[in-house]
Structure formats: C-alpha cells, structure tokens
Amino acid sequence: MASTDTAKTVGNNDVYSHGNVEESDAPDAAVSQSGATQERLTIPGIKLGKLDVPVPVMLSPMAGVTNWPFRVLCERYGPHGLYVAEMITARALVARNPKAFRLCRFAPSESPRSLQLYGVNPGIVEQAARMVVDGHMADHVDLNFGCPVPKVTRRGGGSALPWKLDVFAELIHRVVSVCDAAGIPVTAKIRVGIDHEHETYLDAGRIAQEEGCAAVSLHARTTAEYYGGHADWQRIAELADALTIPVFGNGDIWGAQDALDMMKQTGCAGVAIGRGCQGRPWLFADIKNAFNASDERVNPTLAEVGAVIEEHARLLTEFYDGDEVMAVHDLRKHVAWYLKGFAVGGATRKAFMQSENLEDIARNVRELDPNLRLPDEMADKPRGRVRYAKKVHLPYGWLDSRELSKEGREALFGDDPMDASY
Incomplete structure (x- = not known):
C-alpha cells in the first residue's frame, strides 16, 4: 500500500523559514521506488562570498578518499557543487611536506577548487592559509573542526577544538583575515560536540559566523558517536535557525531522497555528502536531479x-x-x-x-x-564502516575549561605532528 510522505517540521522550525526550499512548477508529487508519494521541490543555489554554488551540495573531505581522481568522478556526475580535497595538515604544508603538496593537487577541470586545512595552532594554520592564497592554490578553504579520529582529538584538534572557544575563534579569525583579502570564502566543518554533556555546535556556529565564515557544515553526531547510530538532524535545524549564514547538513544521506528530506526537515541551505558516495559517485547526479524536481536516478549496470x-x-x-x-x-x-x-x-x-x-x-x-x-532493496543503504568510539581521546584536563591557559597553549602548540594527513 502506498503511503504519502509529507514534509515534517523539526521542533518549532518552519521547514520553509530559510527560503531554501521552493515549490516546483512540476507536478505536485512523484512516486518513489518504494511506492511512496514524494513531494517535488526545487532547491536554489547559494553564494559563499563571491563564489556561486548553483547546486548546494558539498563532497565532505574524507582522508584517503577525496583526492582529485575521486573528486573528478563525482563532479562529472554532479557539476556545480563543492568538491573538497581531503584534509591537509597545516604544519605539513608549512614544512613543505611532499605528501601534503600531493594532496593539494587539483585536476584542470575542477572549479571551484576547494581545500580543507587542519591544525590546532592558529599561527601555523594562518601560515598555511597564506601559502594557499599566495600560491593561488584554491578558490575556497574549509577548516576541519569535525574529525573524530583519536590521533586528531588527542592533540586537541578536529572536533575537540571548538571546546576551547578562544583558540577556535582565533584560528578562524586569522584564516579569514588572510583569505578574505583574496576573495576566498572560508567555511567550517563542525560536529554536535564532544559528547552530549559537552555540546559545542551552537557556540561554534555563532563564533564561525562572527569571525567571518561564509558557511558552516554540521555533522549531526558527537565525537563520542563517531559514525555510529543515527545523525540527529534536529541539531542541523537548530543551527540553521540560529545563524544567518548558510548551514550545510551532514550525516546519514545515503540517497537523493535523504537529501531532500534533510532540506525539508531542517531548513538547511545545502547538504554535505560523506560515506554515502563511497563507490557511488553518481549519487551527486541523483541529488542534482532531485534538487531540480526531477525523478531521474542513476541505476548503472x-x-x-x-x-x-x-x-x-x-x-x-x-x-x-x-x-x-x-x-x-x-x-x-x-x-x-x-x-x-x-x-x-x-x-x-x-x-x-x-x-x-x-x-x-x-x-x-x-x-x-x-x-x-543493484537490487532495489540494496539501493540507498548505509555505506562505509559503522564505528563507535569507545573513548574520546583528549589532551589532559581538556574539559576543565572552555579556554586554553598559557601553559596549555605551550604544551599543545609545541609538538604539532608533521603528518600530511591522519
């Protein structure tokens, strides 16, 4: 029996309150593969500074995955989005590590060129941003505050860093100051928090906006949740409601309908795709079509x-x-x-x-x-490993204060690893 799927509100949010979802002139409904009736919507593009993003879809940086060969495949299927290079460690770039420079390569066809920087020392990340600007290496810079990997968080980096409000704000301020002069928009990737007792996403989003970020991408899980369980899309709705800059929602988008559902339920300006496109670069074609009120989907032999x-x-x-x-x-x-x-x-x-x-x-x-x-029942299913963090690894005493002491800064910034990626 077919069932009717209607747009759901999250909390008190109006699903159309941000003006990101438009009703299409196309017929009012389409039937999904499951037989459910789906509302057709058209999703408009957005601007990040001077950068036009006609299709508000972002390929989330994934270490060891989103090098330029994979990005090129994704972009062929779904042009006009943001396809972000895998995380580059700022200190490795400053040290001119060959691996870091390999990861900074872009194919001639890539436009815009999106690069993600990671670091915990604001001064080092600023230097890396200066290299990116002076070397004309990218058209868009994303900052990594979302990585939950222990090797990163035990250094206070990734999803651990927004807990320290002073360092978080300083790092963004320095990078934006460098990039803004060159007309390069800066965005920030964040998580809900370290765990549900130490949530950071609302503070982090507000600070990112105040310090000049053009957009924020929220993975709706905590560090402790890693990639397990289900992403809490309500947090995306809350962040989208709290900010005036665009919010990209991330987490549990396995198919085009998931992307539409997230847009309808949260009022976010766009979606960020991670594990859902692993082995399926054509997912970006499906989402592009869905955002243009088309039922066309790719089902390759x-x-x-x-x-x-x-x-x-x-x-x-x-x-x-x-x-x-x-x-x-x-x-x-x-x-x-x-x-x-x-x-x-x-x-x-x-x-x-x-x-x-x-x-x-x-x-x-x-x-x-x-x-x-692919059998219909296997389409749009979760992909990648479902991994739970048994313990969040943090620097000693990290949760004692929302600011980093002078001694803490010396300890944290004095031994930043030279790795090009985690």
Missing part, C-alpha cells in the same frame, strides 16, 4: 560500474605519477564500495583485491556480469 572502476584506476595512476602499483592498491577500498550490494562472488572480490596493475583491473572487470544491476 555492472558493466557501467566496471567502466567507472577502470577510469578511477587510470586517474589514480596519474595521481601517483604513473605508479600503477600504488594506484591499484589505493583503488582496492573503492572497489569494495563499488561492488557493495552486487551479487558477485567472493572469488571475484578476492581477484580485485589481489590486483597489482591496470591490466589486472581490466581483466577482472571483463569477468563481471555486464547486465547485472
């Missing part, structure tokens, strides 16, 4: 998926300066995502995991059933 796998392998080989072994090893995790849900045997998956060069990949692709499609 396995032959078409295989062609994407081969193209991804070739692009990664270029990324690694012709090193096929490095490229194919990097591709392995992507292949697991590309094949997720398809009825291919364990032997086929194993063969891909044992590939060592482009010919191995091509041979394994030729062995795939070209006409196979």
Whole structure:
C-alpha cells in the first residue's frame, strides 16, 4: 500500500523559514521506488562570498578518499557543487611536506577548487592559509573542526577544538583575515560536540559566523558517536535557525531522497555528502536531479560500474605519477564500495583485491556480469564502516575549561605532528 510522505517540521522550525526550499512548477508529487508519494521541490543555489554554488551540495573531505581522481568522478556526475580535497595538515604544508603538496593537487577541470586545512595552532594554520592564497592554490578553504579520529582529538584538534572557544575563534579569525583579502570564502566543518554533556555546535556556529565564515557544515553526531547510530538532524535545524549564514547538513544521506528530506526537515541551505558516495559517485547526479524536481536516478549496470572502476584506476595512476602499483592498491577500498550490494562472488572480490596493475583491473572487470544491476532493496543503504568510539581521546584536563591557559597553549602548540594527513 502506498503511503504519502509529507514534509515534517523539526521542533518549532518552519521547514520553509530559510527560503531554501521552493515549490516546483512540476507536478505536485512523484512516486518513489518504494511506492511512496514524494513531494517535488526545487532547491536554489547559494553564494559563499563571491563564489556561486548553483547546486548546494558539498563532497565532505574524507582522508584517503577525496583526492582529485575521486573528486573528478563525482563532479562529472554532479557539476556545480563543492568538491573538497581531503584534509591537509597545516604544519605539513608549512614544512613543505611532499605528501601534503600531493594532496593539494587539483585536476584542470575542477572549479571551484576547494581545500580543507587542519591544525590546532592558529599561527601555523594562518601560515598555511597564506601559502594557499599566495600560491593561488584554491578558490575556497574549509577548516576541519569535525574529525573524530583519536590521533586528531588527542592533540586537541578536529572536533575537540571548538571546546576551547578562544583558540577556535582565533584560528578562524586569522584564516579569514588572510583569505578574505583574496576573495576566498572560508567555511567550517563542525560536529554536535564532544559528547552530549559537552555540546559545542551552537557556540561554534555563532563564533564561525562572527569571525567571518561564509558557511558552516554540521555533522549531526558527537565525537563520542563517531559514525555510529543515527545523525540527529534536529541539531542541523537548530543551527540553521540560529545563524544567518548558510548551514550545510551532514550525516546519514545515503540517497537523493535523504537529501531532500534533510532540506525539508531542517531548513538547511545545502547538504554535505560523506560515506554515502563511497563507490557511488553518481549519487551527486541523483541529488542534482532531485534538487531540480526531477525523478531521474542513476541505476548503472555492472558493466557501467566496471567502466567507472577502470577510469578511477587510470586517474589514480596519474595521481601517483604513473605508479600503477600504488594506484591499484589505493583503488582496492573503492572497489569494495563499488561492488557493495552486487551479487558477485567472493572469488571475484578476492581477484580485485589481489590486483597489482591496470591490466589486472581490466581483466577482472571483463569477468563481471555486464547486465547485472543493484537490487532495489540494496539501493540507498548505509555505506562505509559503522564505528563507535569507545573513548574520546583528549589532551589532559581538556574539559576543565572552555579556554586554553598559557601553559596549555605551550604544551599543545609545541609538538604539532608533521603528518600530511591522519
């Protein structure tokens, strides 16, 4: 039996209060694959400073995933969004670490070029931002305050940093001061907080806005929740209601309907896509179509998926300066995502995991059933690992105060690792 899906309000928010969701001139309803009747809406673009974003969709930075080969594939399917490079450690950039510069590469087709910086020392992050500006390395800078990985949070970075209001504000202020002069918009990626007893998102959003950020992206989980459970979209609604700058909602967007539902329920200005696009760069085409009141969705055959796998392998080989072994090893995790849900045997998956060069990949692709499609019940399902943090790792005494003491600053800033990425 078909059921009617209506827009839901969250708390006291009016789902249309931010002017981000417009009713379409298209027919009033469309029938989803599940048989439910869905309201058709048109989502307008936004501006970040002088930067136009016609389709308000952001590819969230993911370490080891969102290098330029993957970004290019995503952008081909869904142009006119923001496709952000994986996190660059500011100190590594300042130290001219070769790996950091590799991660800063963009393909000629990428526009705008979006780069994410991470750091805990405002002075170092400012230096990195200056390098980005002076080197004309990006058109948009995102700041990482959302990473929950212990290696990052135990240094006071990522999602731990907004707890220290003074350092958080200083870091944003310094980066915005550098980038604003060059007309480069700065955005901030944040989480709900460290845990539900130490929430930071409203303070962080307010400070980001006051210090000149053009937008904020909120992953609606705490650090303690990591990537487990369900994202609390109500927090996105609350932040969107509290700020005048655009808010991108992030968390549990596995399909185009999820993106529409988030927009309707929260009043956010756009959506940020993370694990949902792993092995599915065409998700951006689905969302672009959905935002334009179109029912068209991409449901590729396995032959078409295989062609994407081969193209991804070739692009990664270029990324690694012709090193096929490095490229194919990097591709392995992507292949697991590309094949997720398809009825291919364990032997086929194993063969891909044992590939060592482009010919191995091509041979394994030729062995795939070209006409196979993903079953409807497997579409738009959660992807990636569901991981819970057993313990949030923080610097000693981190939660004792919302400000960082002089001694704390010396301890925290004196031993920042040189890693190019976590």
